[in-house]
Amino acid sequence: MNVHTKTNPAGEIRDQVSPATTLKTSLRAAQERPKPKGKLGRARGVFTLTITKKGSSAVLAWRLTFSGLTGKAFAAHIHSGARGKAGPVIVPICAPCKSGARGSATVDASVLTVLEAGRGYVNVHTAKNPAGEIRGQLGAAALSIS
Numbered sequence: 001m002n003v004h005t006k007t008n009p010a011g012e013i014r015d016q017v018s019p020a021t022t023l024k025t026s027l028r029a030a031q032e033r034p035k036p037k038g039k040l041g042r043a044r045g046v047f048t049l050t051i052t053k054k055g056s057s058a059v060l061a062w063r064l065t066f067s068g069l070t071g072k073a074f075a076a077h078i079h080s081g082a083r084g085k086a087g088p089v090i091v092p093i094c095a096p097c098k099s100g101a102r103g104s105a106t107v108d109a110s111v112l113t114v115l116e117a118g119r120g121y122v123n124v125h126t127a128k129n130p131a132g133e134i135r136g137q138l139g140a141a142a143l144s145i146s
């Protein structure tokens with residue numbers, strides 16, 4: 001994209017149009033493993049992730065909202081793990097976290113491989129559930145364009 005003005009007819013501001021993919025997932029206590037404790041009937045969240053590929057790396061940009069947790073959210077991450085399984089952190093999202101948190105990070109091909117395969121998930125951690133209170137699996141990202 002290029003915006004032209006009379007002062008700068010060749011283009012005044014410019015931004016490269018790059019292939020971007022957006023994933024969205026709902027976070028629920030029922031998806032978390034191991035099973036979280038406490039009154040979790042109203043605990044939920046939404047995570048939106050935009051992936052913009054740049055060669056073999058990519059920029060991830062996200063927004064996380066949540067409500068009904070048992071306490072403060074001390075951290076949220078993207079982990080690597082198939083549905084129903086826990087796995088290691090691959091991208092830290094926030095610590096501590098407030099609902100509405102936004103952020104971004106540049107990631108390498110190893111993270112993209114996980115996201116392409118649908119083996120990434122997001123979870124939010126609380127003091128009552130330090131291993132994770134709500135979780136949402138990220139669907140497989142179509143990132144074939146490079």
Ligand SMILES: [Cu+2]
Nearest residue numbers: 076077123124
């Ligand atoms: Cu986590």
